[in-house]
Amino acid sequence: MTVPPAKRGNSRSGNSRTDGATSGRGEGPVTRAAVLDAALAIIDSDGVDGLSMRRLADAVGRDPMVIYRHVPNKAAVLDGVAEIVFAQLSVDPTDSDWVAQLRAVARDFRGLALAHPKVVPLLVTRPLATPLGLRPTSVVRPLEDMLALLTLAGFAGADALHIYRALFGFLYGHVLNELQEIVERPDETDEVLRLGLHRLPIAEFPLLRELAPVLAAYDGAVELERGLDILLTGLAATLPGPG
Known part of the structure; x- marks a missing residue:
């Protein structure tokens, strides 16, 4: 039972329910899955110290306030990243x-x-x-x-x-x-x-x-x-x- 880890990147779509947030610099809705995918990509590249809420917002193409609608703080982002990686283990x-x-x-x-x-x-x-x-x-x-x-x-x-x-x-x-x-x-x-x-x-x-x-x-x-x-x-x- 070898399930290769899914390749994740700065995806702007996901299976999570959207909340219709469209304000900010980008276009279209933002999902929690897209935010966490972007956070995972940043950590994969530069480690936990390289992650900030502003950098995460830039990666998703939104104002930071839009990101906070999905994850209230950096701790919640880190928990979410651990969550989506653990989800690949069956x-x-x-x-x-x-x-x-x-x-x-x-x-x-x-x-x-x-x-x-x-x-x-x-x-x-x-x-x-x-x-x-x-x-x-x-x-x-x-x-x-x-x-x-x-x-x-x-x-x-x-x-x-x-x-x-x-x-x-x-x-x-x-x-x-x-x-x-x-x-x-x-x-x-x-x-x-x-x-x-x-x-x-x-x-x-x-x-x-x-x-x-x-x-x-x-x-x-x-x-x-x-x-x-x-x-x-x-x-x-x-x-x-x-x-």
Whole structure:
């Protein structure tokens, strides 16, 4: 179940209901979906710090007051961006192979992270700023569907929730670690990494220096699969449920 992340841009149309707002510099109605698409494009390009309400209004071609009719402040914009990215993540609750389905979800989440690396901090932090019952349905949907998948497989509800938390805790940590080099240290090549490690005092860091080739050859996809092997095998072995 690999669903490629949808390509988003400064779209002026969407499936959301319009409110007939036509004032400002542009023509035609503005939708919340179009505003959030424009915000996502800005964050993809320049990060969260590059987003402002005025810049968002310019991207949509409207006066800022028109934007405020759809999103009251920047915090609401950030929540909305996390919402539309999470909406691209789906779980098949009817899959008879729960392990394979969780692997597919993990791969899809990593794909979304690689497609929107500067949005990942929002995916990790923004939902936590809102009580679970008040979060958008697109953010809560993966949890509901995963609980359905796991209870169908035979896990008790509390154990299914534990699996969900363990999986996404692992995924958040994995993608943040993998994207650290892409976003924060894009110029650190394998050669630079090796050189830096070999400058460490060998008497103090013998193991880290020895692992320089392994660290330089980091492969996010391979690391994800290895981590899933450990996590899912351990969960299946320790929790009462299937088998």
